[in-house]
Amino acid sequence: MYSKQLLAGCTRYIQLIPIAIERKCVNSGVPNFSYESPPKDQLPESLNNGFNSEEKMKLKKWIDMVRFEGGRVPNNISEEDFSELLSMENEFIKLKYLYFLFSKENSKMNDNARKERMKEIKRQKQIEKHNRPKGHIEYGIWKNSIFSKITKHHSKSLLNYKLVNAMMFSQPLIIDLSFFHLMERREVSSLVEQLAISISQNRNNIEPFNLTLCNVDFDSKKYQQIYKFMPNVSKPNFPMNITTSSYIDIFPKEKLVYLTPNARDEMKEFDHEAIYIIGGYVNLREGDPITEAKAKRENIKSMKLPIERYHIMKKRGDLGIHVMVNILLDLQRYGDFKKAFKNIPRRLLFTSNDSHLEAYNKKFSKF
Template identity: 30%
Template sequence: MTEEDLQTLAGLTTKSSRKKYLKYLAVKEGHKQARKEKQQKKKADKEASMKQRKELENSEEEEGDQDGHRLKNTMFLQFWDRTLDKLLGWRTAQAMRFGQPIVFDLSYASNMSRREIENTVSQLMEVEGWNRRATEPFHLHFCNLQPDSLYKKELVKRYGAETWDRLLITSTEQHYIDMFPREQLVYLTADSPNVLRSFDHSKVYIIGALVDKSIQSGLSLANAKRLKLATARLPLDEYLHWEMGAKNLTLDQMIRIMLTIKDSGKWEEALQFVPKRKHDGFYQRQTQTEVSNDRPRIVKKHQENRIK
């Protein structure tokens, strides 16, 4: 109680008025105490949040140091992001002019449910991202992309109209057989009887933009046969111990495999992107150390294939 409050209280003449004034002072003091506690709690929460953020930033910096990546929250971060974006953009722009084309066939909308098309678009976005970050990217072609198709609507929705228009890819409603010489086209499909034993830099490889939960076997192969195109499948059986199950891979796995085989020419490196849950390892790795009756087991000869 302040001196001013005491003077006010002394000036009251009746018992009831002094009682009301004391009650008023008590309520006022309660509000003051509540505000003080609230401010202290807010300050403690802020300090705890800052401490947690600092610990997180320190851990991220340590991880960045270990991985050889850029440090977080440094004066070079914004500069690095801008420079990296320009570099990646330059590589992709160069690929559009001089790079090897690779086609994603977007003609399967009628064969998929809406959910499957949405999953396909998610994978196509992964494809664009992995290709953009590659050292030597492909020139991506999204062919048979009809303006009113669910493919197009979902792509524009996910990217945003402005970003979609700026993407360094060729998206067109044209058919790939009208864009490239037929003899250059090779349709990659898991159902093909032909094995892609070597990567040909003069070919235009086609991948069906299809997520097929119901496993409509032979759909892309039938499409390629109807167009009288050459077909090939990845050498999964030749390199991987594949027990059972469909050999369909996701679109993002396919682009990573194709980027690696194009750059390195080694299937052992490229097929590292096949999920390990689908196979029991490489044939060469399993057989090269196994010995029976002092004689090494036979390793398949086609394991020695390399790109020249």
């Protein structure tokens, strides 16, 4: 499952995990995993329970009252959103969620209207082209041109080829997704967005990591948000490793390094032989150092990035997964912390220059 090979004086990681998604199957030939939206009668119990109850009828009447009073309420509310509204404690949170759904619905309507306008413009251009006099030389892509058109499909194929190559030869980077049970819905939504950005950034990089999602629970309701947001990633032919197994069962334990802001040891330099782990955990509340506790529990080496040597953070806490992936991509390529930390959003820092660090660096120069 894991092997390494010496190529040109450096270690390369070969065929870490089979390119397949582990999931429970009814039989060996047909996976029990749908790429379509499930029928209403196959929704999770948490969505079906209480849909005809008195609580739901009260909620519907309250929503109608808010709409009658001029509140911003969507015209259509899905069963999943009804379930989410029923789980909310007070009216203020419900009103905020209804406004979010209202904005989302309006945005979708505007997008559909824009698409219709573009279709009409395209249709008018086709009519003009059809009525144009014949026999004249036409210039443009696929016509009289020295350049060939690169299609979107061709671009995707090139990017996917890079990922396939990374799966065989590049340094692994693990995202640990074992914290779904500790997160609320909004935190899972934020995690999904960060994962999507991380996968895209890694895919577009010149030297991508062999990105691996470990400890994935495909049966979890919260995982379905990942599938809903990124359906292509869950398909078996997407060049990325997704597994229910733990990283301890896949990679050599002595190579694993858990990156957590609560670690005692600082990273001195980027180790191209190490296998770094990023915790797939978004905490929008005050909480315990979950990732550091897990690293200690599993007896894995943990480190933190030396951000304080270069910047003073406004608030001590976790960076987003997409920020961490960008930092590690730059460290892998350039080995320069100062350059890599430019990926940290400026809103998290006190100043944009290095003048405030002179006294801080003098303190560290003693060691």
